[in-house]
Amino acid sequence: MNLRKNQAVETYFREVKRYKSILKSTVFFSVIVLLQACQNPPEQNTPREQEKEHPNITKLKGQSSEFTPEIIRLNKNVYVAVGYDGSNASMVIGKNGVVIIDALRALGAAEKVAEEFQKISDKPVKALIYTHGHLDHTGGTSAFTGNSNDVEIIARVGFKSELQENSPVESILKQRNARQFGRDLPSEDVINRGVAPGITPTDRVGEGYLAPNKTFQDSLYISLAGIDFELYAADGETNDELFVWIPDLETLFTGDNYYKSFPNLHAIRGSQYRDVKSWGESIQKMSTFPVKHLVPGHTRPVSGESFVHQNLKNYSTAILSVYQQTIDAMNKGYTLQQTVDSVKLADSLSTRPNLQEFYGSVAWGVRSVFLHYVGWFDGNPTNLYPLTGLQEAKNIIALAGGEQKVKKQLNTALNEGNYQWGLQLADYLLQTDYQKKEVIVIKIKLLRGLAAQEINAPARNYYLSYAYELEKNI
């Protein structure tokens, strides 16, 4: 007994000694590293933000918890699959069957969700409702419905009429889409897509799509699987958007007009005009219902009547405020840039967790509204026939004292963290043939510098994707 005790004591002291020596060597090592750091200042051209994580990046990383895969039970009739794909799919259990709302993007992901839903209820699928035509909500339908013709597939009149496959500039839209979503980025660069996980399933994307067999214009009151549904046309992210209200379950499905982020009033991948005023009014209309559970097209559901109401209210106020401020600035004769510079969200809105610019951006929304109403001419006659890009660049470079001076300023901008200014200077130099390769190398660093402090996932993904493209072509 005693012997064992002694052995135990000995082992204990041995361990303490070991930890002490580890501690000593760690402190020693840290001091050395610190001394080295003092002697060797960070290498020039290293974006400062890469050394320490910017608070915006920490926030954006935090948003990823919205996409943890889970089947969320809202009440005994409503289940929401979050994080299985880029968007949400829901199941409403009725008396004699179930109704599915939205169908994900990849058939493979939809099959997994359908399997989970069947474990909860093996009643037959009676109907499937598309909140809008985007592929991330329509690609996996057959996983839920099979090929049965008895399933009602419901959408708005004009469903999918505005999609990029119908565009004459489809090829460039595809490239911009890949950049916005960071589709070709190495996984270590990917945080998320703002309202979706950074990487989404690719197993048979879109292969389960089935066209609607029932459409409606403004509203539809319909009993499905023994439950009363109210469907309302609600222009916003798309012109085929609708929302679903189930009075008996006090549950509202918003489609992509609502999610936990400032709304993407304009998609930088390139899209048709998203009717900002109607979008705000659609949310306003949602806020008139006594909603206990709010199910967004992306990000986790929101519950609690007053909390939901508050969320919808601040969302519609934010959208309509951006809209109205833009209109007011335009009516004062402001140019596009002056309008962008003048529109701000009030602090009471910009600090709300559901209005962070993870996906949409206030400035992009302003630009979109401005261009929608007056087109490309911003009202300043200087811009009727501006100099060619090359001529402007030559003049500015000459004014600055020559290319070398501009290049020096470019390095200063990079080293001081003025990345946007640096990009603008780099673009002047890139119009000329001056040290093209070297300037591109700096531009890549500037793009990465911006990405390292950007809260908006599409912007971050775009900066990084573009940087890799430049790198490949040097």
Ligand SMILES: [Zn+2]
């Ligand atoms: Zn979506």
